[in-house]
Amino acid sequence: MTSQTAQRVQKLCLYLLLVVGAIAFLAPFAWMVSTSLKPLEETMTMPPRWIPKEILWSNYPEAVAEMRYFWRYTANTLFLCFMTVTGTVLSSAIAAYGFSRIEWVGRDKVFLLVLATMMIPFPVVMVPMYTLFKLIGWTGTFKPLWVPSFLAAAFNVFLLRQFFLTLPKDISEAARIDGCSEWQIFWRVILPLAKPALIVVALFQFMATWNDFIGPLIYLSEQQDMTLALGLQAYESKGGGTNWNYLMAASTLIVLPVVGLFFISQRYFIEGIATTGGKG
Amino acid sequence: MTGQEKYNLRMGLLFISPWLCGFILTALYPLVSSLGLSFTDYSVLSKPVFVGTDNYRDLATDELFWQSLWNTFYFAAISIPLNLGLALALAIMLNLNLPGKKYFRTIYFLPSLVPMVCLAVLWQWMLNGRLGLINAMLRPITDVLSAVLEVSISPPNWLVDPAYAKLGLVLAGMWGVGNAVVIFMAGLQDVPRALYDAADLDGCNFWQKTRHVTLPIISPVIYFNGIMGLIGSFQVFAVPYVMTDGGEGPARSLLFAATYIFNKTFRSLSMGYACAISLILFLIILALTLVATKLTKRHIHYEGK
Numbered sequence: 001m002t003s004q005t006a007q008r009v010q011k012l013c014l015y016l017l018l019v020v021g022a023i024a025f026l027a028p029f030a031w032m033v034s035t036s037l038k039p040l041e042e043t044m045t046m047p048p049r050w051i052p053k054e055i056l057w058s059n060y061p062e063a064v065a066e067m068r069y070f071w072r073y074t075a076n077t078l079f080l081c082f083m084t085v086t087g088t089v090l091s092s093a094i095a096a097y098g099f100s101r102i103e104w105v106g107r108d109k110v111f112l113l114v115l116a117t118m119m120i121p122f123p124v125v126m127v128p129m130y131t132l133f134k135l136i137g138w139t140g141t142f143k144p145l146w147v148p149s150f151l152a153a154a155f156n157v158f159l160l161r162q163f164f165l166t167l168p169k170d171i172s173e174a175a176r177i178d179g180c181s182e183w184q185i186f187w188r189v190i191l192p193l194a195k196p197a198l199i200v201v202a203l204f205q206f207m208a209t210w211n212d213f214i215g216p217l218i219y220l221s222e223q224q225d226m227t228l229a230l231g232l233q234a235y236e237s238k239g240g241g242t243n244w245n246y247l248m249a250a251s252t253l254i255v256l257p258v259v260g261l262f263f264i265s266q267r268y269f270i271e272g273i274a275t276t277g278g279k280g
Numbered sequence: 281m282t283g284q285e286k287y288n289l290r291m292g293l294l295f296i297s298p299w300l301c302g303f304i305l306t307a308l309y310p311l312v313s314s315l316g317l318s319f320t321d322y323s324v325l326s327k328p329v330f331v332g333t334d335n336y337r338d339l340a341t342d343e344l345f346w347q348s349l350w351n352t353f354y355f356a357a358i359s360i361p362l363n364l365g366l367a368l369a370l371a372i373m374l375n376l377n378l379p380g381k382k383y384f385r386t387i388y389f390l391p392s393l394v395p396m397v398c399l400a401v402l403w404q405w406m407l408n409g410r411l412g413l414i415n416a417m418l419r420p421i422t423d424v425l426s427a428v429l430e431v432s433i434s435p436p437n438w439l440v441d442p443a444y445a446k447l448g449l450v451l452a453g454m455w456g457v458g459n460a461v462v463i464f465m466a467g468l469q470d471v472p473r474a475l476y477d478a479a480d481l482d483g484c485n486f487w488q489k490t491r492h493v494t495l496p497i498i499s500p501v502i503y504f505n506g507i508m509g510l511i512g513s514f515q516v517f518a519v520p521y522v523m524t525d526g527g528e529g530p531a532r533s534l535l536f537a538a539t540y541i542f543n544k545t546f547r548s549l550s551m552g553y554a555c556a557i558s559l560i561l562f563l564i565i566l567a568l569t570l571v572a573t574k575l576t577k578r579h580i581h582y583e584g585k
Binding site for chain 1: 281285288289291292293294295296297298299301302303305306307309310311313314317324370373374376378384385386387388389390391393394395396397398400401402403405406410411413416419455459462463465466486511514515517518521522525526537538541542545546551554555558559561562565566569
C-alpha cells in the first residue's frame with residue numbers, strides 16, 4: 001500500500017517536471033508572438049506584460065513593408081525549396097537504389113565512403129566550393145544553391161537506402177522475370193513503395209533550404225535575391241536590432257509555415273528522425 | 281567475373297553516379313583543393329602563389345586563431361554534455377507512457393524546427409539584459425538573494441558580457457534539443473520489455489533500471505547523438521553570426537572557428553589562410569571523433585553483435 005502511494009507520488013512529481021519543462025519550451029514562442037503584437041513602447045516595460053494592452057495586428061503588414069522585399073524573399077525561398085526538393089528526392093533515390101537493390105562488387109565498401117562524407121564540416125569545403133562557383137560565374141545567382149542538390153547528398157542516400165533494404169528481394173526478382181529493366185524496377189516498383197521515405201527526404205530538404213543561412217549568405221549579393229532567412233538577418237542588421245516588435249512579427253511569419261508543415265506531416269517527421277539515429 | 285557480375289557492376293555504378301559526381305565535386309575536390317590552397321597565398325582576385333608552410337607557421341602565433349579555437353572548445357565542452365543530458369532525461373520521462381505523451385513530445389520537438397536565423401533573433405531578445413524574458417524571470421530570484429545575502433546580485437547581461445555570452449548561446453541551443461529527444465525516444469522503444477520485468481523481479485528501483493538496463497541498451501544511440509553534437513558544435517556559425525550582426529561578440533567571446541574561417545575568406549580575402557584553418561578544424565573534429573569512439577567502445581553495447 002505504501003509503495004503504491006510512493007509510486008503515485010513519484011509519478012506526480014515526474015508529471016509536474018514535464019509540465020514545467022513544457023511551459024519553459026513554449027515560453028519563447030509565446031514571448032515571440034506577444035512581442036510581435038505590442039507597440040514599441042510596450043516592449044520596453046518591465047515587468048513584461050504577456051497580453052498587450054492593445055493588440056497591434058498592424059505590426060505584421062508594417063514589418064513586411066519594412067523588410068521591403070518580403071514577398072520577393074518568399075518567392076526566392078520557395079523557388080529554391082522546389083528545386084532542391086526535386087533534385088534531392090530524384091538523385092538520392094537513384095543513388096540509394098544502386099546502394100541497396102543491386103548487388104555489385106565493392107558496394108558496401110563504397111557505401112562507407114558515403115557515411116564518411118557526412119562527417120565533413122561545411123566550413124572545410126566552403127572556400128574551394130566558393131572559388132569553383134566564382135570561376136564558372138555562378139556566384140550572385142541561385143545556381144550554387146540548387147544545382148548541387150541534384151548530386152545526391154550523402155545523408156539522404158543513407159536514409160533511403162535503409163528503407164529500400166527493408167523491401168523484400170522477391171519483388172525485384174518477380175519484376176525481373178517479367179522482363180523489366182533495372183530502371184523500370186526502380187521507377188515502377190520500388191519508388192511507389194518508398195513513398196513514405198521519399199516524403200521524409202522531401203520534408204527534410206524543404207526545411208533545410210527554408211532554414212539555410214550560410215549558403216545564401218556567401219553566394220547571393222543582390223538585396224532582392226535574398227531568401228527569407230537571409231533577408232531577416234539583413235533587416236535586423238540594417239535597423240540595429242531595436243524594433244523588437246517588427247523583428248518578432250517577421251520571425252513569426254518565417255516560423256509559421258514550418259510549424260504548419262510539421263503539423264500536417266508530423267507522422268513522417270517523427271518517424272524520419274527516429275530512423276536517422278536508430279539504425280545508424 | 282561472370283557476365284552477370286559485370287552487368288550488375290555496370291548497373292550499380294550507373295545508379296550511384298549522381299552520388300559519385302557529388303562526391304567528387306563537393307567532397308573530394310574541395311578537400312584536395314583546400315589542402316593545396318593552404319600552402320598558398322590566394323585572394324580569388326589573382327592566381328594563388330605558393331608560400332610553403334607559411335600559413336601554418338603564421339597560425340601558431342595568430343592570437344585570434346587560438347581565441348577562436350578556445351571559444352569553440354569551451355562552447356562544445358558545455359553544450360554537448362548539457363544537450364545530451366537534457367535530451368536523454370526528457371526522452372526517459374516521455375517514455376514512461378504518461379497520459380498526453382504525444383502532446384509533450386510535440387511541444388519539446390517544436391523549437392528544433394525554428395530556422396537558425398529566427399532562433400538567433402528571438403534569443404537575442406530573450407537574453408536582452410534589461411528587457412529580455414530570461415532576466416525578467418531571474419530578477420525576482422536575484423532580488424531575494426540580494427536581500428538575504430545583503431550583497432547586490434543582478435542577473436547577467438548575457439550577450440553583452442564576455443563571461444556569459446557563450447552560456448547564452450548554449451541556452452539558446454538547448455531550446456532546440458528536440459531532434460535528439462526524438463532519436464533517443466526511438467532508441468528507448470527498442471529496449472526489450474522482458475529486461476525491465478526481470479529487473480522488477482529482482483526488486484530494482486527506477487534509477488537502478490535506468491542505470492543498468494536502459495543506458496547500456498541505448499548506448500549506441502547516446503554515441504550517435506554525441507558525435508552529431510560534436511560535429512555540430514564545432515561548426516557553430518549562423519546563430520552567433522546573427523546575434524553579433526556578423527561580429528565577434530564582446531571581447532571576441534563569440535569568435536568561433538567557423539566565424540574566423542568566414543572572416544578570413546570573405547572579409548580579408550585570405551583564402552589560403554582560411555583553408556589552413558579549415559583543415560585544422562577538420563583534423564580536430566576527426567581526432568575527437570576517433571578518441572570518442574575509442575573511449576566509448578568498451579561501454580557501447582550492440583544488440584546481437
